[in-house]
Amino acid sequence: xxxxxxxxxxxxxxxxxxxxxxxxRPEVYFGFEAKKLNTRSGDGWASKADAYTSKEGMGxxxxxKYSPEQKHAGMxxxxxxxxxxxxxxxxxxxxxxxxxxxxxxxxxxxxxSQLVEDENVLATQHEIHQRPLTIxxxxxxx
Numbered sequence: 001x002x003x004x005x006x007x008x009x010x011x012x013x014x015x016x017x018x019x020x021x022x023x024x025r026p027e028v029y030f031g032f033e034a035k036k037l038n039t040r041s042g043d044g045w046a047s048k049a050d051a052y053t054s055k056e057g058m059g060x061x062x063x064x065k066y067s068p069e070q071k072h073a074g075m076x077x078x079x080x081x082x083x084x085x086x087x088x089x090x091x092x093x094x095x096x097x098x099x100x101x102x103x104x105x106x107x108x109x110x111x112x113s114q115l116v117e118d119e120n121v122l123a124t125q126h127e128i129h130q131r132p133l134t135i136x137x138x139x140x141x142x
Contacts, residue, residue: 016066017076031067032074033060037091037139038081045081049090052077053098061135062103062128074136082141084120091137095124103128110137 016031035052038045051057052075060066061073079087092110095102099109105125113121113136120140126133 030070030072030074032076032138033057033066034076034078036142037077037079037087038083040081047087047090049087049094052091053094053102058095058102058124058135061133062101062126064128067133071132072134072136074138077137077139078142079139080142084139084141087139088120088122102126105132 017034019031035048035057037048037052039048040046053059055063058075067073077087077091088110095104095110102124103126105127108125110122110124112119113123115121115123115136120138122137122139124135124137126135
């Protein structure tokens with residue numbers, strides 16, 4: 001099933017890249033936004049961390065375009081060159097630069113997940129209009 005925000009809310013178009021639904025209620029789901037990282041281009045290497053942390057990446061959860069009622073959301077980073085530590089470092093730098101825009105909780109940054117003990121699974125904490133939001137970040141070597 002492809003879940004769009006139009007299905008869930010009836011007013012905001014958008015398509016979540018990967019979605020896990022719970023039961024028959026379309027507003028109850030866990031959604032992922034996916035981005036390619038560490039890509040090769042004609043000019044060489046590009047981290048793509050800017051797109052990952054932009055309005056078209058993490059910002060879709062911050063703005064409420066995706067998962068506006070949820071307390072958890074996910075980002076998938078497909079690391080095209082397989083160098084997850086470098087991709088994570090680039091994402092961490094961009095997140096630190098965009099703390100205010102991403103409505104990060106004070107004194108938090110990209111940090112180890114409390115749910116999974118894996119160096120490629122991290123989390124960020126946000127406060128969106130008095131609603132806590134944890135974005136879980138999963139970096140996959142391609």
